[in-house]
Amino acid sequence: MTTDVMNYVDNGEFVDLFQELGWDLPPSSVHPLDVETDTGTFTVQPVADQSGLRVWVCTADTLPDASSQRAVDTAVSKHSQVRLLIFTDGTRQSWRWPRRGATAATNAKLLHHAYTVGNLEQREDLARRLAKIELPIDERIGIAEIQDRMAQAFNDEAVKRSTEASRHMERMNQILLDAGCSTDTASSLLVRLLFLFFGDDTQMWPEDTFQKWVLNHTTADNLHAKLTELFEVLCDEELDKAQTAGGMGKAGGKYAGTEYQHFRRIDGMYQEHIALPPLSEDFRQQVLTAGEFDWGKINPDIFGAMFQQLVDPAELRKHGEHYTSEDNIQKVIEPLFLDEYRQRFQDAYDDRKKLLALQDELAGLQFMDPACGSGNFLIQAYKHLRGLEYELIQRAEELELEEIQAQLAGMEHQRMSKNKKALIARRDDIQAGASLQFDEQVLRKSKLSMRQFYGIEINAWPAKVAATSMLLVDHLANQAWGENVVRLPIEDTPQIVHANALRVDWEDVIPDNGNVTYIFGNPPFLGDGREKEQLADLRYAWGEDKQISRMDYVTGWHALTLRLFASGRQGAFAYVTTNSIVQGDQTARLFGPIFEAGWRIRFAHRTFSWDSEAPGKAAVHCVIVGFDRQSEPRPRLWDYPDLKGEPVPVSVDRAINAYLVDGPNVLVTKASKPISSMVSKTMYGSKPTDGGHLIIEPDEYDDFMADPVAAKYVHQYVGARELLHNLDRWCLWLEDMEPADINRSPLLKKRIEGVREFRFASKAESTREFAQFPHLFRQRAKMETDYLCIPSVVSETRRYFTAARLPADVITSNLAFQVPDETGLQFGLISSSMFITWQKTIGGRLESRLRFGSTLTWYTFPVPELNEEARRAIIAAGKKIEAARDLHPKRSLAEHYNPLAMDPALVKAHDVLDREVDKAFGAARKLTTERQRQELLFANYFRMTSGSDG
Template sequence: MTDFMSFVDKGEFTELFEELGWDQAPRSLKPVSVQRITVGGTGEPEVTAEPVASQDGLTVWVVRSTSLPSVTLQRSVDDKVRQFSAVRLIIFTDGTHQSWRWPRSGATAATNQRLLHHHYTVGNEEQHDDLARRLAMIELKVGERIGITEIQARMAKAFNDEAVRRSQQASGHMKRMNQTLLDADVSTDSASSLLVRLLFLFFGDDTRMWPTDTFQNWVLHHTTGGNIHAKLTELFGVLCDPELDGCLVAPGEKRKGRYAGTEFEDFRRIDGLYRERVELPQLNEDFRQQVMEAGDFDWAKVNPDIFGAMFQQLVDPAQLREMGEHYTSEENIQKVIEPLFLDEYRQKFEDAYDDREALLEIQDELASLQFLDPACGCGNFLIQAYKHLRGLEFEILTRADELETSELKELITLHNSKQKKVKDITDVRRRYAELTSASIEFGDDVLRSSKLSMRQFFGIEINPWPAKVASTAMLLVDHLCNQAWGENVVRLPIEETPEIVCANALRTDWHNVVPDSFRRLYVFGNPPFVGQYTKTSEQTADMKQVWGKDYDGYLDYVTGWHAKTKDLLADRTGDFAFVTTNSITQGQPVPALFGPLYREGWDIKFAHRTFAWDSDAPGQAAVHCVIVGFTRNPLAVKKPTQRSIDQVQDAELNAAMAATVEQRLWDYALQKGVPHEVPLTTGINAYLVDGPRVLVKKANKPMSVEMIDARYGSKTADNGHLIVETTEYAVVAADPVAAKYLRPFVGSRELVRGLNRWCLWMEGADPKDISRSPLLKERVAAVREFRLNATTTGDAYKLRSTPHLFRPNPKRPSTDYLCIPSVVSETRPYFTAAQLPAETIISNAVFSVEDPTELSFALISSSMFIAWQKAVGGRMKSDLRFSNTLTWNTFPVPGLDGKTRAAIIAAGQGVRAARALHPDRSLAKAYDPNTMDSELIMAHDALDLVVDKAFGADHPLSTGRERLAILFANYMELCSRQGE
């Protein structure tokens, strides 16, 4: 560690990270220069950020200057650098002082800044040891190679560890108090209400809302284990009493009113938060001690952003699952609010940087906006939006005051030099003195100039306790924002709060929640995810109500919020964006959701393709998400229509609509990795693909004449009694009667992984055989018992009279056939299908295609098909889910001439031949992207050349994006030919 710090002290950062085992920065990265110019051409000198090291996508930049740049300039440098390094560490140094800045991760960062920063001064022993410890955490051992996810985790641990530890400690205090309350038979609602109030008091003690430790000392000196429940109830009443204001006096003045000289005189009136009465039973000394221990903790160091995750731990995970609730990390929230509105206003700030009037107009515009999270939970989205907007307003007002100061100074100089006689010079000098002296607190001055209000923020939440947490957390964030501006800024009693409505959002009229009195409304959030087969009857009823005739049964519950937002903004100006399950951009739900949105003039403003969920709570939800933001297309607004869903596939209209909306798209090389922005040529469609606005709908038969029906396999409906596993095979094969009916049995797992499984296939069996074989007799009896006890409306019960047979399947192949798995891994470079002999029975987890020419095998084995599958097919979690109606029947194969067809078939046979070189390998092993044989790769490359050309490519294709452009064009052509 000492060796590391010697490099740090000498400013030798390239050598430092080389010693840490990191790679050199890529040569493609060039130094980045940033300068802030103020009025009159004066200002901070230009600074340059140089890349000095990199590790798996995380780059270290160094900025050297004669003095450390201001926070504003440091942020500007970071904004510029992040265009080249999404994940970065920036070190600012003047030779003696250093500021290590790392983009915060999660909800544990400082409240009022976008970057974590760690200061180091050469020679400071305490800082020396602290930084040495952090550097040791990101050292790579000789030969050690890690990915971007791991290096990010190490950086977060090294530079966020203290904040994370504090958050965990805060959560621990809440959990202990909550459990004691529940053990005392306090209801969940009452316990949550009490804990929210205590949280506010803890925070007030440590953030100078009143004299430090006022509440802590009150608990210590004025309560006992026997009366703490009654004393807390009394305190809550006092905190709502206007008489308490008499105790708020200037230093040296005498306090007045009924509470002067009492145990309550040091408190401040809070009011609104405490009006509702909380019923508490007799508590005990254990609870009092837990309150005292929590009070000893420094709550000023805990970010209010984590309150939602903290309170989530107090709730039954099963209840959260039923409600579809998933808590969102700060990182994911920023993916929503930045492209939805923050980036736009930050850019406006940059554009108006030297124009005071324009800056103040931006402030007025910010004050005219409304923000709604209609599934707000504990308010994480509202907190982040408010916090960042307050920070932006602070920068605007700070810059406006800088410009005003410069203008006033220039006027005074001109007047004093008699170059110009300035009218009202006395007022000019007084204002200049205010801005440049300590005659007023700058924070107080800026706060008086602030126009942003919590009344601009609205939320809807179905559960009472998260709604209370949301309101409280917003108030605390407001207080911390105020503290960042002025040492003594406290807005008590509470006179303004966000409007958080506790209600079922899908049963509530949002027009009554958000008044139509502002300029523009932004709707955003993380609505609950509940899939097609897990919705409750009440949730299904909600969906039918909000979607009306557009509801087709396949939409995830989350899309109910799209419907309600669409209705709310029908006669208002605004945009919206939600974090959702990725199923809304896959398969059958796509036309059902995007059709009505397109029809009413909505278009995609921005999107994040599938990424793995990152919640701030332990036991976080395991889901794969997308983010899609929407805006009303100006063309649609000017020329409103009621086009049918089918008509949104009109090519001319698509081109005109896409040209009027500036879209942004992010993708992920790894689902837990870092997003990178994707350049667009055509525009983002409903499948989050750069292509025309097309909606692929199910087709009951193949749309292309080149395609053959894909049919389901056979359903057993037997509870496993007609299936023979590997461990059972020897016993069944030893039975001379049962052995006659043994047949290979293949589902998706068996096909892809090369596993052995069998079934008892007794179609056409001699009834006497069942009687002669105790094994068959026992198994058939077990099937009969299962089917007799099954639901009377289901398939199994209907088959109770033929317990020896599978469910009838008249379309079961009678010749050799192509077998297609219903699910394959997302990592497969090609879709893994295979030919099987007629005697092999397949389950309903696979499909069969009669493929005598082997054309179907060649087509499904091509890159063109897997590109189509990934774009329009459904998913099971992140794996690819095959559908005969959605991906197979719609696969837009153009008409083929005999020569082209023969070439495709021959290339497909080349793939089969390459597979046959290793007959012992399963499809899973053969198509492992890390170990595919060169012969198999070359065979697929040869197949792709032929197939791509047949589909219309005029040059060799190398990406799925290129293929999708052709596929969507071909699909639209097929639709037009069929009168769609």
């Protein structure tokens, strides 16, 4: 934003201000308004418009007081449901933005932002707000997005309000639980109360109808019975007779003149009977307190997160439930379908027939979240599609108006005819709609329906929240895009099924209507640690013949998605999952069937830190992968250099493979032996199973070395932690012990007896049997030559895999791997950028850390056959790395390879090694990017395994 923008504000040049911000001028059919108030008449000028959101300016000699500003806003609201009002007297300004919920529902209060010319603090604050509504050049911004931007700029109380709403729910929930309500009963009641609170504050019925009813017609003694009665009334068709259309006619029916006459029939969620226990005065007062809160200010998007707080967090973790922020949902639905339909809207922008055909197509689409939780994905999809449809209708009418005006211009001198009269009537109709901005006619022309949206949810209360939230979003959308239209009773509802998604036939949930179906969501994050019931679910989803060992629970959703589309149904799908599905050995077993069924990866977000809108957010490392069966558009890929940062687009030349790399669809499977003759077999280190009696800690070392008998058997003992952090630890290696030495050393004898007692006490029979050899490690793998010691897990921030060569007398524990490496070739290979690229690309992870796997990453490492010259060069380069490390002998491997503090000599040594390894893999020169190495690695792997089972 340029510094000149605030000069426009100071000078009262608001038309120029919004032109500078990239906004459009208002339609020519919109005229200034004269508003009569108790303090005089004020003129309000329209100065800017963006996708129907209009800016009005009221200039007066003296800044109108709050009451007059309210009166002006009320008058403007009849012409602009969504608006920004600026009041100014030349020096003082009042920027007024109506509070609203998800899609511009307006409420009684106006948010007020004061600005006085010359006030530097206010100037900085207003400049910050204006920067949020500055629009990109030559890019159309839709109604939903511009409303979101305005809310961010002028409605920064959202977090505070959401917290307050959550507290009201928490208090009521706790009282209900204390009264003996089950979680399901409490949640069902709170969902109904939420709808009634919302109705009071969003013009579903006369303001505060429910609040007044609780206050005037209930007591603590009868509250539970009265609520039950109210819920029955809200489903009674007789209630319709108590309503009059537009205030005309006479109310009738049995509820006319009763305490229920101002309610509207709801049906839907209220049809199911819930048994309420007696409720206390404390609960009644809390209902009244909650009713005083303005629920219309709350975005229904966060209701799922709000209700999540009412459930035991441990129970949520058990089911792997994670509620989803809007930003993360956008990462799924935009590349899956929204971006495409927005582009098609742009492509059809000047063709009315194509626009109307696109609207018909949108109305035929189907959307399902088969793990919908509280419906956040469905809510966002519905909200943005409604916004797109509104823009489409608006543009189609603009084009129609241009056509009519051109026809009327040609009839200017003709007599009035039936055709001319019809054209004039239609012109006036369209212009009246533009003037009203969000005319009810637009809503009547809407073809999108909540019946296009489907969900499956295993838990009862989130399913109810999902359906309720969708209804509330629909109501707010109607307010934003119509004239306070209320769709009651509830007839048009999303199809939310309460069931186990992995046990239900999805065809029964979402029948094929012959149009395109989109499946999306974030199924439970349970990993491969599953209970018996979940294992049975996974077996049911994949079928009895599928090898499901170590397959994540979430892959069951992929299996049933494939089954849903197997009959030829059109569509695409995308899921948020833990990043484990694109790492390790399950990748081939998951993506193999997907690719075989003709799917390709349409888009993907590489590993990032998953965010939730619920308190106590679960920290999970996730990926998003979307699939379709088309050749267009070009695949889209995003990377996260900072896991908690913003996505960075990555260009894709060929395709996105299962490892989220631009390359061929190569699937790497475990190998029982190295596929390359250049790679040596690994083995685990030695495992003591000793209760700690064969291990010597630093504070015990001097005692053992002071014992000449025991000292003979003390060896350095290294596991992953000791190797990486240069920690001292030793063990007693007694494989060649002289039996007589036991009696010569009380220290040795005590330790051996401790091992025997520990093993005798074991529950494992094999361990008890091995108590007869208390001086020996349970599993022994001492090396005979110098060897390579490989930690099982290293940090993902390392530029190189941190391993080291050790002499044969050092004992490696079972927490690390070891490879014979007398020459140093294995060290050179594992220390190369080529290997860590392979490890990061196809290897498994522990959270985000790199997990070494001998059968998956080491044995599959596709090292080509090396000639003697290449072998010698790699070995020599590896020795230079060891020499560079030796320059700082006190540094640990973790310190040597701190990515922010690597020694230049060590970096140079690795560069030399990379040049030799890259050349050995077939590169003409040292490679400079991960992508270049990935291309060589996958090409080599394909060549070395084609025609074999790997």
